[in-house]
Every structure is written in C-alpha cells, then in structure tokens.
Amino acid sequence: MRVLVTGATGTVGRHVVTGLVAAGVEVRAMTRRRAGAGFADGVEVVGGDLGAPDPAVFAGVDRLYLFTAGKTATVLDHAKRAGVSRVVLLSSASVGFDDAQVGESHRVAEEAVVDSGLEWTHLRPGMFAANLLEWADSIRAEGVVREPHRAAAQTAIHEVDIAEVAVAALLTDKHVGQALALTGSEVLTKVEQAETIGAVIGKTVRFEELAPERWKAELPAEVPGWVADWLLGIWAGAAAVPETPLPTVADVLGRPPKTLREWATDHAADFR
Numbered sequence: 001m002r003v004l005v006t007g008a009t010g011t012v013g014r015h016v017v018t019g020l021v022a023a024g025v026e027v028r029a030m031t032r033r034r035a036g037a038g039f040a041d042g043v044e045v046v047g048g049d050l051g052a053p054d055p056a057v058f059a060g061v062d063r064l065y066l067f068t069a070g071k072t073a074t075v076l077d078h079a080k081r082a083g084v085s086r087v088v089l090l091s092s093a094s095v096g097f098d099d100a101q102v103g104e105s106h107r108v109a110e111e112a113v114v115d116s117g118l119e120w121t122h123l124r125p126g127m128f129a130a131n132l133l134e135w136a137d138s139i140r141a142e143g144v145v146r147e148p149h150r151a152a153a154q155t156a157i158h159e160v161d162i163a164e165v166a167v168a169a170l171l172t173d174k175h176v177g178q179a180l181a182l183t184g185s186e187v188l189t190k191v192e193q194a195e196t197i198g199a200v201i202g203k204t205v206r207f208e209e210l211a212p213e214r215w216k217a218e219l220p221a222e223v224p225g226w227v228a229d230w231l232l233g234i235w236a237g238a239a240a241v242p243e244t245p246l247p248t249v250a251d252v253l254g255r256p257p258k259t260l261r262e263w264a265t266d267h268a269a270d271f272r
C-alpha cells in the first residue's frame, strides 16, 4: 500500500510519515520545499502545493492524509481519478463551535471529503500542545509567559497522538466514516501549563497576565487581527468553562493520550 502524506513537513504530518514508515507502508511525502525536507530513507519526497495540485502526484497512491489548505476539492478530484480509496483529513475541533474563518474552512474541507465519495475519517483535534512553542523565546530568555486569560483551562494534545490516530485511520477499517474529536489527557490552565514546562526544564516559569488589548498590540505584524480575536474568544471560553478531556485517543490507540509533561519532555530543548 502507498500513502500520500500532504502537509508532510508539518507538526502532525512529519509524525504521520514516521508512523507509516514504522508500519511498513510505502510513503510519498509532499512538500513545497523538497530540499532539506529531512525524511527517513525510503520515503519518496515529491514537490507539490495544495494550492496548485498536480494530478501526477496521486499516481499509484492508495490512501491520502490530507492537510486542510489550498484547493481541497481539486485535490480530491485528482485523488479519486488516480484510484485513491481513502482520505484522512486533519480538520479541527473548531468545526463544532466556530462559525468564523477557521471553523468554516475546516467545515468546507470536511464536506468536500464526504462529497468525494471516498472512504473518509475526519480528525478534529482541539488545542495542539505545540502551540506552546510560542512561549519558548520568553521562557528561554526570562523564565516568563506573558498572555491574557491565565485561567483558560485546555486539553492540549501531543502532535504524536494526532498522528498515531491518523495512521490508525489510514491503515485499519475501524474509523471509516467517523469524525474523531481528539484531546489530550488532562485539563490544565495556562498557569499550570507554564509550570509543567518549568518543572521539566528545571526552571521557575512565571505567568504574567496581560490585558487582551496589550497582548494583541504586541503580536508580530504577520498575525492577523481576526486570528488574535479568535484565540482570545477561545481562551475566554476555556476560562469560563474548562474543556473536557475526551476518551477518543485512548479508544483508538489503546493507550491514554500523552500528558503535557511528556510533550514538554519531548520539546525540552526548545525551552532551555
């Protein structure tokens, strides 16, 4: 069996490649920047952009891990014509609660996947633990995190857990036609998340509450205002009503999701 992994150089996609290789599957990894993609020997690396999908990339592919970007309907059309039978889509928990741009783009992608008539699984993760890499610079430099909504209590998920669920959905038949809502194992406030990272790297990490408007004003120029507002809305919601850990990862993988401590251990070098 050959699986095409799009978004293969990304946070989740890189681990999807690793998991498929470990399972003995042939992997074709697609990237817009083929040079230096750094995959294991045996992975076929192909140039490609989801914004301008090339039908040739899908030749000989049986199953597809699909990152939501670019022209999803065209990608699916090429995939179907090439004989791809199954698509596992990296979607988002935001399809369930967000009517704005993020939720809508994933909803449109999910609908296109279902409409394709191919076998499908939607992965709907909540907050990636990897978002906390945004804290790395200030933790390294000053041992501090500066953000609003210190009480926001979220169920951060390790990217490896999302990838392993993707691999299970690609390689077994159990999850065809399922939308899998994915969370980490525990609900932690931002202060507890910062403390967990501190405990792993052996450094006191303080959380300094910032007013939302000040945080927004200090964001890099490339972060759009609507993204900042979207995040503020999520954090305010999670401060008012803590998120709930879900059993899905354990149900699919037969083991609990990785803890934030495990995630921070895997990424300790980023914070030291």
Ligand SMILES: NC(=O)c1ccc[n+]([C@@H]2O[C@H](COP(=O)([O-])OP(=O)(O)OC[C@H]3O[C@@H](n4cnc5c(N)ncnc54)[C@H](OP(=O)(O)O)[C@@H]3O)[C@@H](O)[C@H]2O)c1
Pocket: 006, 007, 008, 009, 010, 011, 012, 013, 030, 031, 032, 033, 049, 050, 051, 067, 068, 069, 070, 090, 091, 092, 093, 094, 102, 124, 125, 126, 127, 128, 131
């Ligand atoms: N962060 C969260 O908390 C969270 C939560 C739920 C869902 N999600 C969803 O998860 C996805 C992000 O997953 P990820 O972090 O694994 O991905 P990622 O690391 O952001 O990107 C994956 C790869 O996709 C390629 N890519 C990015 N934008 C592209 C574009 N416009 N056109 C074509 N290729 C593009 C890039 O590879 P090349 O440069 O090599 O081509 C990139 O390395 C998003 O759809 C996001 O909405 C995120």
